[in-house]
Amino acid sequence: MPELIAKSVLEGQSLTLGAVTLAEVSVGPIASIAVFPGGGKAVAKGLKTLGLAMPEPNAFTEKKGARIVWTGREQAFLVGVEPPALEGAAVTDQSDGWTVLAISGTGAVDTLARLVPMDLRLAAFPVGRAVRTQVNHMNAVILRVGDYAFEIMVFRSMVRTAWHEIHAAMQTVAARAGMKF
Structure with a gap:
């Protein structure tokens, strides 16, 4: 192949x-995170491993080469690192x-x-x-x-x-x- x-x-x-x-x-990698209804706490727990949290509307934050960018209500792009396991959200690779x-x-x-x-x-x-x-x-x-x-x-x-x-x-x-x- x-x-x-x-x-x-x-x-x-x-x-x-x-x-x-x-x-x-x-x-680097770009992953879309779309939080399921009621999945906010689980997503917060997963993002905490990177020192991040879901961003406020119209904002982004960075920590140690990872960036999380607001892209809509309960949505964000995780940029620069592979996403951790995030129960409570749909995570899709957007890098390409x-x-x-x-x-x-x-x-x-x-x-x-x-x-x-x-x-x-x-x-x-x-x-x-x-x-x-x-x-x-x-x-x-x-x-x-x-x-x-x-x-x-x-x-x-x-x-x-x-x-x-x-x-x-x-x-x-x-x-x-x-x-x-």
């Missing part, structure tokens, strides 16, 4: 234009379905403002926040990981489109700043 080799969609590509850097990042892009720099908010229908300025969307939204017409999960840094989770099948859209927005921001490219 042939052996399949996992490959990055963008092969680790990165791009800097003006005050913005866009890059594909490898985050999502790709993560990092966008950073002082122009990151201005770039995303052209594509995302919400206020991502630091005062409105502080570090540690996560939201399910759209990047132009694509569904995404956006995390604020630093004052000038975001991670954008998009469906693997849409990552080249997301890259193209973000790159075009970066060009617009750079042009407004008078940069030649």
